[in-house]
Structures are given as structure tokens and as C-alpha cells.
Amino acid sequence: MKRSIAAAVGAATLSALLLTGCGSGDSSGGSDDKTLTLAGWSLATTPEFKVLADGFHATHPDITVELKEYDAKNYDTQMVADLAAGKAPDVYVQKNLKNFYTYQSGKQLLDVSDVAVTGASTDAYKVDGKTWAVPYRQDSWVLFYNKALFDEAKVKYPDGSWTWDDYATAAKQLTTGLKAANSKALGVYEHTWQSTLQGFALAQSPGASLESADYAFLKPYYTHAVDLQNAGAQVKLGDATTNSLTYQAQFGKQQAAMMTMGTWYIATLLSQQTSGDADKFEWGIAPVPQLDESTTGTSATPVTFGDPTGLGINPKISEGKIETAKAFLAYASGADAAKALAGIGITPANTDSATTDAFFSVAGVPGDDVSKFAFAKHDTKPENPVSKYTAPLQNILNDLHTAVLSGTKDIDTAIAEAQERAKNEVLNK
Amino acid sequence: MTTMPTARRGRDTLVGWTFLLPNFIGFAVLTMVPIVLLFYYAFTTWDIFGGAEWTGLANLRQMLHDRSFWTAVWNTLYYTVFHIPLTLAVSLGLALLLNRKLRAVAFFRTVAFFPYITSIVAIAQVWNMLFSPGYGPINAILRAVGVDNPPGWTTSAEWSMPAVIVVGTWREMGYYMLLFLAGLQTVPGELYEAARVDGANAWQRFRSVTLPGLRPITFFVTVLLTIGSFKVFDLILVMTDGGPGQSTLVLSQYIFQKGFEENQFGYASAVSVVLFLLCLLVTVVQFLVNRRRDA
Numbered sequence: 018m019k020r021s022i023a024a025a026v027g028a029a030t031l032s033a034l035l036l037t038g039c040g041s042g043d044s045s046g047g048s049d050d051k052t053l054t055l056a057g058w059s060l061a062t063t064p065e066f067k068v069l070a071d072g073f074h075a076t077h078p079d080i081t082v083e084l085k086e087y088d089a090k091n092y093d094t095q096m097v098a099d100l101a102a103g104k105a106p107d108v109y110v111q112k113n114l115k116n117f118y119t120y121q122s123g124k125q126l127l128d129v130s131d132v133a134v135t136g137a138s139t140d141a142y143k144v145d146g147k148t149w150a151v152p153y154r155q156d157s158w159v160l161f162y163n164k165a166l167f168d169e170a171k172v173k174y175p176d177g178s179w180t181w182d183d184y185a186t187a188a189k190q191l192t193t194g195l196k197a198a199n200s201k202a203l204g205v206y207e208h209t210w211q212s213t214l215q216g217f218a219l220a221q222s223p224g225a226s227l228e229s230a231d232y233a234f235l236k237p238y239y240t241h242a243v244d245l246q247n248a249g250a251q252v253k254l255g256d257a258t259t260n261s262l263t264y265q266a267q268f269g270k271q272q273a274a275m276m277t278m279g280t281w282y283i284a285t286l287l288s289q290q291t292s293g294d295a296d297k298f299e300w301g302i303a304p305v306p307q308l309d310e311s312t313t314g315t316s317a318t319p320v321t322f323g324d325p326t327g328l329g330i331n332p333k334i335s336e337g338k339i340e341t342a343k344a345f346l347a348y349a350s351g352a353d354a355a356k357a358l359a360g361i362g363i364t365p366a367n368t369d370s371a372t373t374d375a376f377f378s379v380a381g382v383p384g385d386d387v388s389k390f391a392f393a394k395h396d397t398k399p400e401n402p403v404s405k406y407t408a409p410l411q412n413i414l415n416d417l418h419t420a421v422l423s424g425t426k427d428i429d430t431a432i433a434e435a436q437e438r439a440k441n442e443v444l445n446k
Numbered sequence: 447m448t449t450m451p452t453a454r455r456g457r458d459t460l461v462g463w464t465f466l467l468p469n470f471i472g473f474a475v476l477t478m479v480p481i482v483l484l485f486y487y488a489f490t491t492w493d494i495f496g497g498a499e500w501t502g503l504a505n506l507r508q509m510l511h512d513r514s515f516w517t518a519v520w521n522t523l524y525y526t527v528f529h530i531p532l533t534l535a536v537s538l539g540l541a542l543l544l545n546r547k548l549r550a551v552a553f554f555r556t557v558a559f560f561p562y563i564t565s566i567v568a569i570a571q572v573w574n575m576l577f578s579p580g581y582g583p584i585n586a587i588l589r590a591v592g593v594d595n596p597p598g599w600t601t602s603a604e605w606s607m608p609a610v611i612v613v614g615t616w617r618e619m620g621y622y623m624l625l626f627l628a629g630l631q632t633v634p635g636e637l638y639e640a641a642r643v644d645g646a647n648a649w650q651r652f653r654s655v656t657l658p659g660l661r662p663i664t665f666f667v668t669v670l671l672t673i674g675s676f677k678v679f680d681l682i683l684v685m686t687d688g689g690p691g692q693s694t695l696v697l698s699q700y701i702f703q704k705g706f707e708e709n710q711f712g713y714a715s716a717v718s719v720v721l722f723l724l725c726l727l728v729t730v731v732q733f734l735v736n737r738r739r740d741a
Contacts, residue, residue, distance in 0.1 A: 094706065101494060119709055123495030255601025255690075259578040261571060408708040420691030425603040431691075442512055 050337040053082045053345060054106035055328075056096065058089040064361050066110075069153065072357050073348050080341055093119075100125045100331065107334045108342050111150045111327040114141055115411070118403045120329065121149050127330040132343050134350045137366035141325050141399050150329035152366035153349040154358065156279045157323035157397040158216065160184075160306065161286075164299040166202055166274035170194025175275070175303035177387055178313045184306035185241050188250040191274045204250040206273035207242060208264040209257050211411070211418040212322075212400055213277065214238045220322035220398035221308040227402060227410045230439040232417070232432045237308070239421050239428045246422070254422035269295030277305055279323055280392070284362030287381045301383040302391045312396075315387075320396045325366055368393060409443045487715035494711055505716035515717065517692050518700040521607065525696060526675040528611050533671055534664070537619045541626030542656075555627070559620035566617075570684035573613045574600060600686050603693040610694055614681055618674070622667050629663030630656070665736050669729055676725050697721045 057066030070082035085106045087095050093116045099105040100120070111117045120126050126149040134151055142150040160175055167174055170191045179187070184205075191204035207213050215235065219225050222234035245251045251273070252262065268276045269289050283302070289295035304319035312320050328349055330342045348354055352372070355365035359376035373393045377384055401407045417435045420426040426434070488505060492498035509515050544555050561569065576584050577599035588596040597605040637655045646654065657664075679698035682688065688695035688703075697717065705714030 097494060119493070123493060125495060253580065253601075255598060256578055256580045259574040259582065259600055261574070409710075412703055412707065416689065416691045419689035420603070423598065423601045423603075423690040425690045425693070438513065442514055 050335070050341070051080055053080060053108060053338060053341055054085055055082050055345075056087055056092075056106045056109040057084050058087045058092050058110075058112075060084060060086050063089070065154070065358060065363055068357050068361060069345075069349050069354060072354055073345050076348065076353070077341075077344065080345075082345065103333055105331050105333070107331055107338055108328055108345060109331060111142070111325075111329055113324045113326075114399050114401055114403050115407055117142065117150060117327070117329075118405065118407060121403070122405065125329075125332065126150060127332050127334070127339070127342075129330060129343060129346060132346045132350075134347065135367075136352060136355070136369055137350045138325075141403070142327055142329075144403065150327035151346040151350045152325035152327040153354060154326040154363060155323065155366040155368070155397065156281050156326070156364055157395055158277055158279050158305055158321045159302040159391045159395075160275055160277050160304065161268055161282065161300060161302055162275040163202075163268070163271060163273075164301060166195060166200070166271060166298075167191070169198045169200060170204075170274065172274075174301065175387070177304045177315050177319065177390060179303075179306040180309060180313060181237070181241050181306045185245060185250075188245055188275070189248055192248070192250040195274065202271055203252065203273050204275070205245060206262075206264065206267040206276045207245070207251055208267075208276070208278065209254060209262075211415045214242055215414055215418065216322040216400050217277075217305065219401075221312075221320045227414075227439075228404065228406055228444065230436050230444055232414070232435050232439075235414075235417070235432060236428055242422060243424075243428070254419065255424075265289065265295070271296050271298060280364040283364075283382065287362055287379070290381065299383070301385055302388045304387075304391045304395065315390055318394055318396045319391075320398065322398045322400050324400045327366075364392070406443055410439055413438050413443070484715050484718055487712055488719045489712075489716070491710070491712040492715075493709045498712060501712070505713050508713065509716060509720065514692065514695070515700065518695050518697045521692075521694060522676060522678070522696045524607055525611060525614070525678055526672065528608075529614050529675045529678075530668065530671045532611065533615045533618055533622060534667065536615055537622035537667070538626050538660075538664075540619060540623040541630060542652075544623070545627060545630045555623075558623055561617045561619070562621045564617075566680045567684050569613065569617060570681065573609075574685060577609055601690060603690055606686050606690060606694045610682055610685055613685065614675075614678065617681070618671075622671070625663055625667055626660065629660045632663075633659035661739075665732070669732055672728055672732065673725050676721065676728070697724075 055066060055070060057063065060066060066084050070084060073082055074080060083106075092110075092112055096105060096109060097119065100109075100123075105125075111120070121144055128147050128149065129151060130148040132148070132151055134148075137152050137155070139148045139151060141152070142148055160179075162175055164174065171194055172187055172190050175184075175187070188204035195202050195204070215238070218235050218238040219227070225234040242251075246253045252267075256262075264276060264278060264282070265285060267273050268278070268282075269286060280302075286295060286300070290297050304313075305321045307313045307319055312318065328346050330339070330346070334342060350366060352367055352369060355367035355369070355372045356375045358365040359372045360379065362376070362379050362382070364376070365372055370393075373389065376382065376392065377389060382388075401411065413435050417426075417431045421428050421431045487498055489502055490498035490500050491504075540558050544551055544558065548554070576582050579585055579596070579598045579601050582599075584599070585596040599605050599609040633656060637659070638651060641651045641655050677698050678696055679702070682694050682696055682699055683702070686694045688699050698721070701714045701717050701721070704710045704717065
């Protein structure tokens with residue numbers, strides 16, 4: 018008797034296991050041609066996917082766009098797994114260019130050259146003369162500054178005329194001024210990412226390239242950063258990493274008077290000021306400092322960097338849905354979607370004047386001319402080139418980043434070493 | 447012995463399998479198959495999409511000239527060579543200390559075991575703050591006792607590995623202490639009595655009775671520690687991420703970088719095979735040495 022109970026329990030466990038195994042084998046996407054599935058992450062806090070889905074449904078009432086949620090931090094890992102398993106949604110997001118290369122070279126994107134894109138550039142997604150994804154969002158790095166702290170330190174606001182030398186001078190003046198005013202805030206916060214310095218170096222230095230294995234162009238940027246650390250105008254990298262400082266708290270809690278960061282932070286800062294996670298203070302954005310005076314001032318176009326966020330089509334999409342998916346891509350990169358995205362504080366890829374107006378009508382966005390200029394006018398280079406060498410070269414340059422900013426190596430030694438490793442481990446392999 | 451009826455035996459086999467299968471399927475699908483495949487991928491280039499392309503010994507040749515790989519090997523050995531003896535000494539010391547009839551001994555044993563069951567991310571975060579060069583309490587104490595230029599710990603190339611070793615030892619000492627405590631119970635009390643009668647002092651009793659009595663458990667702990675040290679990963683990933691520079695880059699993290707960050711799964715598999723062979727070699731040597739001592 019006892020034994021038959023045991024057998025029943027065992028059999029039940031086994032069948033449960035098999036059932037769950039079968040259950041997860043179901044395709045998650047809608048199988049009919051009227052439903053398009055779209056990947057997104059952290060849907061509760063990232064409204065942009067729902068805005069796109071609802072906006073498309075409004076213009077194409079017979080089509081429903083269903084969202085499939087992924088984890089924001091592990092988005093690409095999960096997407097790679099889903100694509101390899103044939104379970105990914107019809108349309109999926111290219112979160113950054115580094116992984117766009119993985120998808121494109123892995124034949125996980127459909128050719129979308131025939132999608133009509135106006136007002137946004139698809140250059141970043143072109144490989145072998147064909148377009149493989151379409152951008153709907155284009156973030157770019159700007160200089161955030163805290164007007165209250167600038168006033169306290171009696172330093173003039175950035176006006177778009179700054180080179181990195183001017184920026185360093187201002188950072189030191191701010192630090193001294195704030196100390197005199199009994200404030201604990203420092204002049205500047207440069208976040209711990211390698212792109213905080215290398216993104217600008219790569220975008221602004223003429224002829225700079227990762228694959229040249231000539232990294233001399235990094236030197237002026239690191240010299241400035243080390244100088245600012247030593248002058249006490251910003252937190253040292255070691256203190257920032259060991260204490261896990263977040264840039265949101267550094268700027269939002271007024272620990273630093275200015276900070277370079279991507280435009281995605283605008284929406285975050287607005288919502289944190291409302292929720293109380295950030296202090297309430299007046300702030301503005303300005304163009305990032307430039308390498309030399311040829312690109313400063315409001316008559317020139319400041320050079321900065323930032324990756325587009327794009328949409329691509331899963332090649333395993335059912336034949337009947339391809340046209341719908343392409344229509345969705347055209348909508349997402351177009352002016353209507355841009356206005357809707359700007360309305361929730363996001364920088365769309367499509368930036369005509371209507372979009373800028375929609376963006377600056379959002380409550381809390383600074384309305385001064387410099388902020389508008391910084392938002393609307395810039396030459397935004399991709400953070401990284403799209404190439405099979407990018408990921409390993411970036412790992413090498415990240416070692417340079419931590420070695421130099423922690424004071425372990427001086428910049429010349431570190432550059433020489435990185436060049437040697439780039440040739441030895443990546444390019445001449 | 448009477449033979450069972452065939453029907454009954456068939457049912458017994460079925461029952462046996464139903465108990466075994468749930469676990470075995472999981473093991474086979476999630477562990478055994480990937481391990482077998484790993485040995486195949488080690489001889490291919492594979493970027494996860496599509497099939498792997500057979501390249502023979504190309505990965506091995508690349509490894510020979512790959513300076514980062516050798517840096518990782520060197521750092522792994524550095525960690526292993528210091529982490530093993532240190533953890534052995536500390537956990538044995540703790541076990542001896544907590545093997546007496548003290549008041550609240552259970553409490554102290556729990557305290558020593560606590561780091562082992564604490565989340566590694568929390569451990570790394572807190573130790574990083576303790577080690578923080580500018581504001582951390584460790585350097586504050588060092589400065590207070592007169593060290594003018596305290597080390598940069600996890601932010602300096604020279605001190606990052608020692609810092610990681612300290613945390614690694616602190617984390618694991620409780621677990622190995624438990625094993626040693628179990629071992630201490632197996633040493634017969636009469637031996638201590640006999641040694642006392644012969645006039646042996648505490649140190650002599652420790653050397654001639656305790657240590658030989660603990661031989662089997664010491665061997666077991668050393669083997670576990672060796673394998674654990676060779677594949678140290680999580681602690682380094684969350685504490686230093688291999689930095690600054692490459693000063694704490696270890697083999698497992700190098701495998702992770704090559705595989706999951708750079709999509710070179712073939713090369714990452716090849717490095718994994720080397721790590722496996724390294725562990726195997728050292729363990730076999732340990733077994734041989736142990737057997738010779740037994741003889």
C-alpha cells in the first residue's frame with residue numbers, strides 16, 4: 018500500500034516535470050497575423066514601449082502590438098538565448114550598438130532597407146550597404162549643471178563655449194567656491210564608466226579609431242580627469258567604485274555641481290525630483306565641452322556621442338507579418354512617434370522642431386536657450402564602431418581606464434600597454 | 447534467498463526510476479550534456495548563433511600567445527597559493543578554539559559560519575566600503591596607529607589581490623571550520639590521555655595526536671580548497687571586476703569575458719578545458735602524495 022502511494026507521488030512528479038517542459042515549448046508570440054510582438058524591458062518604469070505600441074494601434078486599429086517583457090540588465094543575454102531558441106518576439110530592440118553587431122553578424126536581423134525613414138539617420142545600422150534596424154530614440158551626452166550650486170559658488174553657467182580646459186577651470190572654481198560657501202558639494206562628477214571619458218575622446222578627436230591600435234587620442238582626456246581627481250574637484254575613481262556611488266545620487270542629491278551624462282537622465286531626474294529620490298533644485302543642460310574652439314559656441318555644432326536605440330525584425334517572423342512589422346518600424350522612427358516619445362521626456366531619433374517643442378513642454382524641463390540648443394543641435398557620433406573587434410578592444414581599454422584613474426599606471430605606460438595588447442590579442446590574431 | 451515475481455520486480459524498477467528521473471533529467475540536461483559539449487566547442491569557433499566551426503588546435507595556439515590568458519593564470523595561482531594555507535590555518539584555529547566546552551559555543555560557531563551563508567554581493571559591497579582608500583574604516587584605523595601611507599586596497603594593483611584573498615578567507619573559514627570540528631570529534635580521547643600520562647605538553651599533543659588524527663579531513667579540505675580557489679569567480683567579479691587594470695583578472699573571469707561579453711564561446715570553452723585540466727592535475731598530485739604518506 019505504502020509503495021503504491023510512493024509510486025503515485027513519483028509518477029505525479031514526473032508528469033508535472035514533463036508537462037511544464039511541454040508548456041514552455043509554446044510559442045509566446047501571437048500566432049495570428051493581426052498581432053505583432055515587441056520586446057521591451059522593465060515595462061512598469063519604461064513607458065516608451067507602450068507609447069509605441071499604443072501609438073501604432075491608434076493608426077492601425079486592426080493590429081495589436083503585444084509587449085514581451087525582459088529584464089533591463091540582462092536584456093541582451095536573454096534576447097540572444099531567445100533568438101537562438103527561436104522564441105524571440107517579432108520585433109526586438111537594439112539596446113546598444115555593441116550588441117547590434119552580435120545580432121547582425123549572427124544573421125538574427127531581417128533586411129529593412131526598404132523601410133522609409135525620414136528625419137532620422139539609419140547610418141549606424143548600415144552594414145554592407147543594407148539597413149538592418151531603424152532608430153526610434155537617439156540619446157546623446159550633454160552637460161547637466163545645478164544652477165543653485167553655480168550661484169552659490171558664484172561661477173557663470175556653461176554657455177556652450179567651453180572646451181575641456183574651460184570645464185576643468187570651472188570645476189576647480191566651483192569646488193573652491195562651494196567650500197567657501199560651506200557646501201560639501203564638489204565641482205564635478207565624472208561617472209565610473211569608461212565611456213564617460215573614452216566616448217568623448219573617440220567622438221571628438223579627428224581620426225581617432227579603436228581599430229587603429231593608436232590610443233594617443235585618449236591622453237588629453239585622461240590628463241584632465243586625473244588632474245581633477247588630484248585637485249579634489251571630483252571623487253576619485255577608487256572611492257566611487259568602492260562606495261558604489263550612483264550618478265543619479267551624485268547629481269540628484271547635489272553632491273556635484275555638474276556632470277556629463279546621456280539625455281536619458283533627463284526623464285529620470287524629472288521623475289526622481291517628483292518622487293523625492295532627488296532634491297528639488299533648478300538645473301539646466303548645456304553642450305558638452307569640446308576638444309578645441311572650432312566646435313564651440315552656438316553658431317557651431319558641438320560634437321558629442323551616444324548610441325541610437327533601434328528596432329529590428331526577427332528573421333523567424335511569419336511571412337504574413339513582415340509588412341506589418343515594417344510599417345511598425347516606419348511609424349516608430351517617424352514624426353508622430355517622435356512627438357509621443359518626447360512627451361514622456363525621451364529624446365527621439367527624429368528631431369524636428371515640433372519634437373523639440375513637445376519635449377520642452379514637459380513639466381520640469383529647463384526652458385532656457387542653452388538647454389534648448391544642447392537638446393536640438395549636436396553632431397552625435399556612435400559610442401563605438403560596429404565591428405567584431407569592438408567588444409575585445411573595449412575590454413582592453415576598460416583595463417586602461419581603471420588602471421589610470423586608480424593611479425596604478427601613468428597614462429603613457431597604460432596607452433603603450435593597451436596598444437600592445439590590442440595588436441597582440443585582438444587585431445593580429 | 448527467494449526470487450521475486452517478475453511483475454513485482456518490474457514495478458520496483460519503475461518506482462526506482464520515477465524517484466531517480468526528476469533529478470537525473472535535470473542533471474543530464476543542465477550539467478552533463480553541456481560539459482560533454484564543452485570539450486567539443488574547445489576545438490571550434492562559435493559565436494552562439496548557427497553552428498560551431500571546427501578549427502582544431504587553433505584555440506590552443508592562440509592561448510599560448512595570449513598575454514591576458516597568462517596574466518589570468520598567474521593571478522589564479524597567486525590567489526590559490528595564499529588562499530589555501532591561510533584558510534587552512536584560520537579554519538583549523540577556529541575549530542580548535544570552538545571545540546572546547548565554552549559557554550555560548552554554539553553562538554560563536556554560528557557567528558563564524560555566518561559569512562558563508564551571506565550573499566556574496568552584500569559581502570563585496572560592505573568589504574569594498576571597509577577597504578575604501580579615502581573614507582574606509584580600515585585605512586582610518588591604519589592612519590590612527592601611525593601608518594602614513596595606507597594601501598589603496600581594491601583600488602591599487604599591488605593590494606587588490608591581497609584584499610580579495612582576505613575576504614575570500616573570511617568568507618570560507620566558517621565552512622571549513624565545520625569540517626574540522628567534525629574531524630576533531632573522530633580523534634579518540636584515549637590518545638590524549640595517553641599523551642598526557644607520557645608528559646606531553648599542549649603543543650606536543652597538538653602535533654603528535656591532533657594533526658595526525660585530522661589527516662583525512664585535512665586532505666579533504668585541501669582538495670576542496672584547491673578546486674574552489676582555481677575557480678574563484680563571483681567574489682572577484684563583484685569586488686574588483688578583475689581590476690584595477692588586470693591586477694585581479696582570474697581564469698574563470700577571463701572565461702566569462704571571452705564567452706559572455708565577447709561572444710567567443712569556442713575560445714572560452716578552450717580556456718575552460720585548460721582550467722579543468724589544471725584542477726585535475728593538482729588534485730591527482732594531491733591524491734598521490736596522500737597515498738604515499740598513508741603507506
